[in-house]
Amino acid sequence: MNFTIKNALSPVKEGYTTLDIQVMEGIITQVGQNLNVIGTLIDGQDKLVLPGFFNAHTHSVEKWQRGIIPPLPLELWLAHLCDFAPLDMERVYLSALGTGVETLLSGGTSVVDHLVLIPGQELETIATVIRAYQTLGIRAFIAPLIQDEPLTAGMPEGKLLASHEYYCRSTDETLAIVEQAVINFHQPEKGTSILVGPTGIQLCTDALFTGCVALSDRYQLSRHSHLLETKAQEKLAAEKYECSAVKHLQEIGFLDEKTSLAHGVWLNDTDIEILALTKSTIVHNPLSNLRLGSGIAPILKCLRAGVNISFGCDGASSNDSQDLLEAIKIGSILHNITDPDYRSWITPKQSVEMACLGGAKGLGVHNHLGSITVGKKADLVLYDLTALSLLPRTDPIGLLVLGRPVNVIDSVWVDGRPIVVNGKLTTIDIDELRQELFDRSGWEAGRESPTLGKIESHYRRIMSLST
Numbered sequence: 001m002n003f004t005i006k007n008a009l010s011p012v013k014e015g016y017t018t019l020d021i022q023v024m025e026g027i028i029t030q031v032g033q034n035l036n037v038i039g040t041l042i043d044g045q046d047k048l049v050l051p052g053f054f055n056a057h058t059h060s061v062e063k064w065q066r067g068i069i070p071p072l073p074l075e076l077w078l079a080h081l082c083d084f085a086p087l088d089m090e091r092v093y094l095s096a097l098g099t100g101v102e103t104l105l106s107g108g109t110s111v112v113d114h115l116v117l118i119p120g121q122e123l124e125t126i127a128t129v130i131r132a133y134q135t136l137g138i139r140a141f142i143a144p145l146i147q148d149e150p151l152t153a154g155m156p157e158g159k160l161l162a163s164h165e166y167y168c169r170s171t172d173e174t175l176a177i178v179e180q181a182v183i184n185f186h187q188p189e190k191g192t193s194i195l196v197g198p199t200g201i202q203l204c205t206d207a208l209f210t211g212c213v214a215l216s217d218r219y220q221l222s223r224h225s226h227l228l229e230t231k232a233q234e235k236l237a238a239e240k241y242e243c244s245a246v247k248h249l250q251e252i253g254f255l256d257e258k259t260s261l262a263h264g265v266w267l268n269d270t271d272i273e274i275l276a277l278t279k280s281t282i283v284h285n286p287l288s289n290l291r292l293g294s295g296i297a298p299i300l301k302c303l304r305a306g307v308n309i310s311f312g313c314d315g316a317s318s319n320d321s322q323d324l325l326e327a328i329k330i331g332s333i334l335h336n337i338t339d340p341d342y343r344s345w346i347t348p349k350q351s352v353e354m355a356c357l358g359g360a361k362g363l364g365v366h367n368h369l370g371s372i373t374v375g376k377k378a379d380l381v382l383y384d385l386t387a388l389s390l391l392p393r394t395d396p397i398g399l400l401v402l403g404r405p406v407n408v409i410d411s412v413w414v415d416g417r418p419i420v421v422n423g424k425l426t427t428i429d430i431d432e433l434r435q436e437l438f439d440r441s442g443w444e445a446g447r448e449s450p451t452l453g454k455i456e457s458h459y460r461r462i463m464s465l466s467t
């Protein structure tokens, strides 16, 4: 579809200007004022135009457990999550669809799904979420979530636990699944990319990491992983490597300019220098870090050191939503309490740039995405500046980031394809999705996790908590 947006408000260095944007066959072909109308005319009057945000880290299937897991730190929360993980493809499909919808309706046009795989049906799981994202029309980066050590290995001294067992699949078999996924599904030009996605140092051997590096080099894939999300992981890294996790990942060649790492809560100053040097990205997931008590990531220090930062919602069981604007807001103002020098606090315009260009850089796709630039792909969002939550008229981006925007999305295009028009999704029936989610779930509370019972006393001991 060819179209021209006329007279939309757009940020410039100082303030705003009104812009016209011409799009032909999915590419931005002209940006300026008083442009001729090519294709459909889109009235941008009283609307703000921004590039689409990146939801740069999530796990779609967690949607089925949002709101139900009690307040617990990551290591114990994971026990709950895994004990009740849904294992059928219909639910996998619906949760990807729901994650994509919530991302789109909060300004996102790309989602990075660090995808939990159903054992024995790994490729089918990947095919299923791709079908969901393609049906919806959101740009998808799928990082199959892989590990080659069991959950108990993810805690300091965890291998001493009676319940510690070997992982169910060999490292080579796991890497073969990822390679097959690349062969079957990696089609960046069609809006679907496969990433290598080792879970993190807590559950992966060096062989798995280096196998991922080899696949990434062979097929030009971006790399994605969790990094130092919790204090326990910092302790585990010292136990495993006798150096910091970041230093170790640098030594085994995992860090480069297309490596994005979720969380980075427990980074030290040397780690931050290494991340800047290797041009790696930290994906900031502030809500998940608060929900699980993981800590506050040193984002201002990272920014000062030149580390690229993007935003993620993280999975919907540790958030418990997929509202990108909420993640951006909290992830920006949270740091006003970590650093008294207000001159380094994150401004709303900076937040938007981190969510757009920062997201694209983290995936190594900033030459094609992340800004409204001639030659880039038309992943665009129009915000309705007459929506009640964006009134009265002040600084539109200030209010979008710092306010509580509700129903503010007017239009969304991905690759120039209209996905949202007049606030309504064009590609799927939202009422049908609501009905499916309702029918396949039930009110519940007070679940007991059997795995939690097996590991809690160990966790309390290693974290020096009273027993």
Ligand SMILES: [Zn+2]
Pocket: 057, 058, 059, 114, 226, 262, 314, 315
């Ligand atoms: Zn995660």
